[in-house]
Amino acid sequence: MKITVCGSTGRMGRAILAIAKSDENVKIAGALEYDGSRAIGTGDPVVSSVGDLEKFLSETDALIDFTNPESALRNLEAAGKYKVPIVIGTTGFNEEQKKKIAEISKSIPVVFSPNMSVGVNILFKLVDAVAKKIPDYDIEIVELHHNKKKDSPSGTAAKLAEIAAASVGKNINDVSVYGRYSADAVRRKDEIGLHSVRAGDIVGDHTVYFAGPGERIELTHRAHSRDTFAAGAIRAAKWAVRRKPGLYDMSDVLSLK
Numbered sequence: 302m303k304i305t306v307c308g309s310t311g312r313m314g315r316a317i318l319a320i321a322k323s324d325e326n327v328k329i330a331g332a333l334e335y336d337g338s339r340a341i342g343t344g345d346p347v348v349s350s351v352g353d354l355e356k357f358l359s360e361t362d363a364l365i366d367f368t369n370p371e372s373a374l375r376n377l378e379a380a381g382k383y384k385v386p387i388v389i390g391t392t393g394f395n396e397e398q399k400k401k402i403a404e405i406s407k408s409i410p411v412v413f414s415p416n417m418s419v420g421v422n423i424l425f426k427l428v429d430a431v432a433k434k435i436p437d438y439d440i441e442i443v444e445l446h447h448n449k450k451k452d453s454p455s456g457t458a459a460k461l462a463e464i465a466a467a468s469v470g471k472n473i474n475d476v477s478v479y480g481r482y483s484a485d486a487v488r489r490k491d492e493i494g495l496h497s498v499r500a501g502d503i504v505g506d507h508t509v510y511f512a513g514p515g516e517r518i519e520l521t522h523r524a525h526s527r528d529t530f531a532a533g534a535i536r537a538a539k540w541a542v543r544r545k546p547g548l549y550d551m552s553d554v555l556s557l558k
């Protein structure tokens with residue numbers, strides 16, 4: 302399978318290329334960076350401009366994107382034009398951008414997930430199960446990431462909150478609270494709080510708290526290495542090339558549904 306990676310010199314792009322190089326079933330068709338990046342023309346494989354994406358797509362079985370929401374949408378449109386399946390690991394999309402992703406997935410397979418690790422996708426299931434059993438317990442989510450991360454809360458924390466809210470019969474837009482900085486920050490009963498820590502080189506930790514009278518449950522996932530996300534992205538790409546057009550996530554890839 303031939304893959305092209307957008308955001309190839311980023312933290313995730315480098316991890317994906319390293320894993321792809323050690324997989325005899327994967328060939329790297331393209332390693333792309335934004336037009337004007339100092340990385341262009343350097344590296345092994347040589348980094349090319351995303352401006353040439355269409356040229357690479359004709360030789361690509363699956364595109365993998367770990368960039369930012371704006372460039373991911375441009376790359377998705379090109380993938381749609383060339384009918385190339387795409388794996389989107391990028392996070393931080395707004396509702397309108399998510400609608401665009403859903404629209405283009407009518408013509409190509411799109412695997413779109415804020416977290417490609419096996420463990421976090423199991424955590425999604427655990428949170429749903431626990432929330433349904435104890436819907437009256439207070440739910441709070443804390444995520445920790447490295448000090449270079451742009452979006453907050455993490456895409457994973459946002460998804461955990463969405464799942465927890467739906468599991469107790471709420472819409473996350475009605476109950477989410479981001480941090481608490483106020484002289485009047487007393488918790489409302491149905492709030493779901495999301496809190497972000499940015500420090501050092503933390504790869505990514507997520508904890509969901511369920512707190513009730515005299516006790517609490519903490520469900521925590523800690524990523525030790527970006528390899529877990531990178532391996533998941535490559536697994537998703539291999540899976541996507543055998544699928545019909547549609548919007549999929551890692552629970553489809555991992556058969557967790």
Ligand SMILES: NC(=O)C1=CN([C@@H]2O[C@H](COP(=O)(O)OP(=O)(O)OC[C@H]3O[C@@H](n4cnc5c(N)ncnc54)[C@H](OP(=O)(O)O)[C@@H]3O)[C@@H](O)[C@H]2O)C=CC1
Pocket residue numbers: 307308309310311312313314333334335336338351367368369372389390391392393414415416417418452456530
């Ligand atoms: N789904 C998952 O499992 C995971 C998702 N992520 C998400 O992936 C995204 C990337 O994370 P990370 O690798 O840490 O971030 P980085 O900033 O390290 O990497 C992003 C890369 O994309 C490059 N880039 C920017 N614009 C373009 C463009 N138009 N075309 C091609 N490349 C471009 C950046 O270049 P430059 O730095 O020069 O701007 C950079 O090299 C984030 O949204 C993050 O939240 C991260 C880990 C796991």
Ligand SMILES: O=C(O)C1=N[C@H](C(=O)O)C[C@H](O)C1
Pocket residue numbers: 392415416446450451454455456457458504505506
């Ligand atoms: O930016 C990161 O690093 C990560 N981003 C993803 C997110 O926003 O959820 C996944 C992972 O936690 C690492």
